[in-house]
Structures are given as structure tokens and as C-alpha cells.
Amino acid sequence: MTIRYKTIKEIKNMISHKEISNKELVQEVYKLINENSHLNAFITLNEDSSLKKAENFDNNPSDSSLAGIPIAQKDLFCTKNLRTTCGSKILDNFIPPYSATVIDNLEKAGCISIGKTNMDEFAMGSSNETSYFGNVHNPWGENLVPGGSSGGSASAIAAGIVPAASGTDTGGSIRQPASLCGITGLKPTYGRVSRWGMIAFASSLDQAGPMARTAEDCALLLNEMCSHDIKDTTSLDENIPNFEDDLNQSLKGKKIGVVKDLDLASLDNNVVEVYENSLKEFVSLGAELVDISLPNLSLSVPTYYVVAPAECSSNLSRFDGVKFGRRSQNPKDLEELYIQTRSEGFGDEVKRRILIGSYVLSAGYYDAYYKKAQQVRRLIKKDFDEAFSDVDVIMTPTTRGAAFEMGSKGSDPIQMYLEDLFTISANLAGLPAMSLPNGNIDNKPIGLQIIGNFLDESSILNFAHMYQTKTNWHMLTPEGVTK
Amino acid sequence: MDKKTVTTISYLSRLKIDEEKEEKITNDLENIIKFVDQLNDIDTSDIEPLTNPLEKTAKTRDDIVTADNLKKELLEIAPSSNEDYFLVPRVVE
Numbered sequence: 001m002t003i004r005y006k007t008i009k010e011i012k013n014m015i016s017h018k019e020i021s022n023k024e025l026v027q028e029v030y031k032l033i034n035e036n037s038h039l040n041a042f043i044t045l046n047e048d049s050s051l052k053k054a055e056n057f058d059n060n061p062s063d064s065s066l067a068g069i070p071i072a073q074k075d076l077f078c079t080k081n082l083r084t085t086c087g088s089k090i091l092d093n094f095i096p097p098y099s100a101t102v103i104d105n106l107e108k109a110g111c112i113s114i115g116k117t118n119m120d121e122f123a124m125g126s127s128n129e130t131s132y133f134g135n136v137h138n139p140w141g142e143n144l145v146p147g148g149s150s151g152g153s154a155s156a157i158a159a160g161i162v163p164a165a166s167g168t169d170t171g172g173s174i175r176q177p178a179s180l181c182g183i184t185g186l187k188p189t190y191g192r193v194s195r196w197g198m199i200a201f202a203s204s205l206d207q208a209g210p211m212a213r214t215a216e217d218c219a220l221l222l223n224e225m226c227s228h229d230i231k232d233t234t235s236l237d238e239n240i241p242n243f244e245d246d247l248n249q250s251l252k253g254k255k256i257g258v259v260k261d262l263d264l265a266s267l268d269n270n271v272v273e274v275y276e277n278s279l280k281e282f283v284s285l286g287a288e289l290v291d292i293s294l295p296n297l298s299l300s301v302p303t304y305y306v307v308a309p310a311e312c313s314s315n316l317s318r319f320d321g322v323k324f325g326r327r328s329q330n331p332k333d334l335e336e337l338y339i340q341t342r343s344e345g346f347g348d349e350v351k352r353r354i355l356i357g358s359y360v361l362s363a364g365y366y367d368a369y370y371k372k373a374q375q376v377r378r379l380i381k382k383d384f385d386e387a388f389s390d391v392d393v394i395m396t397p398t399t400r401g402a403a404f405e406m407g408s409k410g411s412d413p414i415q416m417y418l419e420d421l422f423t424i425s426a427n428l429a430g431l432p433a434m435s436l437p438n439g440n441i442d443n444k445p446i447g448l449q450i451i452g453n454f455l456d457e458s459s460i461l462n463f464a465h466m467y468q469t470k471t472n473w474h475m476l477t478p479e480g481v482t483k
Numbered sequence: 484m485d486k487k488t489v490t491t492i493s494y495l496s497r498l499k500i501d502e503e504k505e506e507k508i509t510n511d512l513e514n515i516i517k518f519v520d521q522l523n524d525i526d527t528s529d530i531e532p533l534t535n536p537l538e539k540t541a542k543t544r545d546d547i548v549t550a551d552n553l554k555k556e557l558l559e560i561a562p563s564s565n566e567d568y569f570l571v572p573r574v575v576e
Binding site: 094096191296302303306321323324325326331333334337339342343351354355356357369371372378412413414417429430 | 527530560561
């Protein structure tokens with residue numbers, strides 16, 4: 001019996017029917033990690049502690065919702081006594097003395113944190129080519145990027161090594177790699193999941209969420225990840241529904257917003273065809289299509305590239321070589337300690353964003369850039385508020401195309417920034433959004449994005465689950481359909 | 484964006500740019516700023532800036548100690564420390 005390519009739900013069945021012991025399960029995960037080491041999906045493994053935990057479940061079976069389930073954790077979450085690098089040289093020796101709330105919540109539900117996944121440095125990237133620990137490979141093809149920044153998490157799931165992983169999403173970092181690797185990933189509403197213990201990139205945009213093979217598994221994971229956390233002042237004190245409750249609701253009469261301002265002409269024909277086929281599938285499930293307008297959507301990328309660098313330049317000022325992380329050797333004074341530590345510790349993309357942030361926040365430019373971007377951000381949010389008065393969800397392609405080759409975006413950073421054209425607006429507006437596999441182009445997967453109204457993850461999961469009961473794109477693996 | 488501006492913002496960011504990368508970074512920054520300059524074409528008079536999607540004021544809570552004292556653990560992971568303090572190069576002669 002193998003757990004390769006299995007979902008959480010399937011693995012839970014295998015455990016409860018004693019088809020596999022918890023220890024065998026975890027042993028197989030590490031075997032799969034070793035056999036797929038060329039993917040470079042993991043930065044740090046947690047083998048001894050995971051095996052102990054598994055043995056413990058064998059001796060004392062538990063009925064908690066994630067008991068014994070192996071989950072890979074993005075290396076952006078602090079994990080107590082387990083190295084946490086955020087994909088950066090500056091944190092390559094950092095062992096946190098505490099765990100992020102998300103990690104605590106998942107582990108309380110019984111999950112086994114198998115290891116820490118590779119990622120773009122400080123989550124700044126859309127191809128996992130900015131990690132200090134090397135590129136992650138997409139299991140769908142040689143030299144293909146997995147997307148980013150949660151590229152290691154997406155790659156490990158797509159390769160069938162783990163059924164699920166945690167991710168974070170500031171401008172598309174869960175959804176874009178989910179699309180490029182053919183898996184399902186959800187960015188919840190801003191404030192739904194605690195940010196405490198997540199290494200901050202852009203605090204008004206960052207949100208953690210689940211990545212898995214199915215919407216059903218994402219619902220199960222989200223149930224455990226969410227909590228009201230007094231340690232995060234932006235953690236929402238709102239009712240948390242059981243996200244599994246509405247998965248099977250009929251879509252009859254429900255309305256899908258189709259954005260008429262999308263410039264589909266700029267996309268690959270195949271992407272448009274895949275997208276339009278999915279809309280037809282939803283119509284056959286009973287949903288109605290409604291044209292909506294998001295007139296400021298095209299401004300989301302430039303808005304983001306003011307807001308995110310501004311917040312990043314403030315957040316990353318904490319990395320100064322004094323209290324934790326790497327420190328440069330033999331600085332002549334304190335000033336040189338700061339400058340050398342940061343210059344040696346950060347990679348080029350991180351430096352570029354810090355510099356942009358310092359520029360747009362500096363005296364004389366603040367109103368022209370930062371304030372202006374925040375005003376446009378409100379316009380973008382207002383567009384969504386109006387659209388959601390008419391529809392239940394909004395759908396777009398997740399990405400402009402399928403996985404691209406490493407190095408192919410050249411050295412122009414803006415080409416890479418435009419990768420997140422469809423995903424960034426949900427972060428600016430704070431809305432929940434998911435990517436799920438909806439097609440295949442030249443044997444490479446691609447995803448559909450479903451954006452929901454504020455706090456309405458349940459509708460997204462309902463649409464996604466109903467789609468997955470009718471289609472099998474989510475069951476495709478690099479080796480073909482497995483079931 | 485010129486070299487002088489890049490030098491200023493590098494200093495504000497406490498970053499040193501390698502000489503051989505200076506031209507590329509100046510170019511990149513110039514292009515990114517040009518790209519975001521399209522925001523200037525949008526009329527935003529009377530629009531309140533949106534700093535955070537929740538727009539709720541941060542809640543206060545009772546000021547009670549909830550965490551254990553992690554002094555020892557925190558000093559242990561510092562690059563340089565003694566039993567009470569983080570150590571850095573001498574600041575005052």
C-alpha cells in the first residue's frame with residue numbers, strides 16, 4: 001500500500017482500516033522525499049521527531065481530525081526548535097524558540113510536520129528562483145519552475161510526497177504555484193488565519209492558507225488553521241464556520257461573476273479555452289454567469305509594487321544581525337555591522353524591493369507613491385464590493401499560462417511581477433481566493449481562480465468541490481491519472 | 484532615478500550595493516518606478532487611502548503577562564550575547 005498521490009481523506013481511511021501504520025506512513029514520506037531530492041522541495045527535514053510522533057499515534061490511536069497526517073510546512077512559519085530560514089541566507093542558522101499559531105493549530109489537530117519547504121527568499125518571487133537554497137523544480141517537467149513563492153509546498157504535493165502543505169500568499173504565492181503544479185490552494189480572507197509567527201513580508205497583504213490535492217482537504221485544513229488569536233491584532237474575532245458543511249450544496253441558481261474587463265486577448269489561446277470550458281462546466285452544474293466589471297483591475301500590479309515593497313522595507317528592517325540570524329564577521333562598528341550583515345544576507349530581489357520601499361516612503365515621495373497607491377487600493381476594493389452585490393463568486397484564470405522554464409523571464413523584474421496579474425487584486429482587497437486545476441496545456445497543468453466575498457471561503461470551497469466531483473483535473477499527476 | 488538617489492536610498496535601507504551591480508539596480512529601479520507611475524493618471528481626489536483591508540481599529544486587551552520569560556532562549560540564539568545582554572561592537576568610546 002502506498003500513500004503516493006493520496007489525499008488526506010484517503011490516508012485517514014488507510015490509517016483507520018489499518019492498511020498502514022502511522023510509522024510506515026511517515027517512513028514512506030521520507031523515502032519519497034529522498035527519491036525526489038532533485039525537486040529540492042525541502043530545506044530542512046524533521047525526521048526523528050516525526051517518527052517519534054508517528055510511533056506515539058500507533059501506540060495511542062487518536063481521533064483528532066489530522067491525527068498522523070504528514071504535512072509539509074512552508075519555511076516562512078516559525079517552528080519551535082526547528083530551523084526556519086524563510087529561504088534566506090540571513091536566517092540560515094535561525095532556530096525559533098516558538099511556533100507560529102498556524103503551526104500550533106495544525107499540530108494540535110494531530111498533524112505531523114514532516115519538514116520545511118523551500119520558497120522564494122522572504123516570499124518575494126513567482127518562480128522559486130530567488131531562494132538562497134536553490135531553485136525548486138516542478139515535477140511536471142524538467143527545468144520547469146513550480147511557481148512561487150510557496151513553490152516547495154506545491155512541488156511536494158504535486159509529486160505525491162505529502163497530501164498537503166501550508167503556504168502563504170501576499171500577491172498570489174499560494175494560488176500561482178498551485179496553478180503551475182496542478183494542485184488546489186486557498187488564500188483565506190485577510191484576518192481569517194493568524195499571522196503570529198509568520199515571518200512578515202507585507203503585513204496588510206500576507207495571509208496563510210492550505211495547499212492540497214482537493215478542495216475537500218483544503219476545507220478540512222482551513223477548519224484547523226483558523227482561530228481568533230489575541231497575539232495578532234488583525235486576527236478577526238468572527239464566527240468560524242465548519243468549512244466542510246457546505247461543500248455539497250447545489251450550485252443551482254448561484255451566480256458566477258465573469259470579469260468583462262479581463263484582457264483575454266493577451267493570453268495564450270489555450271488558456272482562454274481551458275477557462276471558458278470550466279465556465280461551461282459550472283453552467284452545467286446549475287450556476288449562472290453574470291458579466292461584472294472591475295474597471296481598476298489592471299492597476300492592481302502597479303499598486304501592489306508600491307504597497308508591498310513599502311511594507312517589506314519596514315518589516316525587513318528587523319534583520320540587522322543583532323538579536324538573531326546571521327551576523328557579518330568583524331565589522332568595525334555598529335553601523336558597518338548592520339550594513340554588512342544585510343548586504344551579505346539578502347539576495348538581489350529582496351534588496352530591490354527594500355530599495356523600492358525606501359524610495360516610495362522617503363520624504364518628498366510619500367504622497368506621490370505610497371498615499372496614491374493606497375487610494376487606488378480603495379478603488380480596487382470598491383469595484384469588488386459592487387461586484388459582490390450581484391454574484392456569489394468571481395472566476396478568472398489563475399495565471400497567464402502554464403509553468404515556464406527556469407530563467408525564461410530574463411532579468412527584467414517587471415516580467416516576473418506580471419505573473420501575478422490575476423491574483424494580486426484579492427490580496428489588495430483582502431478577499432479569499434482559490435486556485436484549482438482546470439486543464440492541461442502541453443502536459444502541463446493550469447488553474448482556475450475563484451474569488452469569494454469577504455469571509456465567504458465556504459462558497460469558494462462549495463464551487464470548487466462540486467467542480468471536482470464532476471471533473472478529474474485534480475487527479476492528474478505527472479505520471480498520469482492515478483485512480 | 485540616478486546614482487545619487489540610489490546611494491541615498493541604499494543608505495536609508497542600510498544596504499551596500501556592489502559596484503558591478505550598481506548600473507543594473509539603478510536601471511531596474513528606474514523601470515519599476517516608471518511602471519508604477521501609471522497610477523498618477525488616475526483621479527483619486529477625495530479618495531481616502533486604504534491602509535488595511537479590515538479597516539478596523541486594533542483592539543486593546545488587558546495588560547497581563549501571558550508569555551513565559553524567554554530571556555535565556557532568546558539570548559542563546561543571538562549571534563553574540565552574555566548572560567544579560569545582546570553584544571554589539573562598541574558604540575561609545
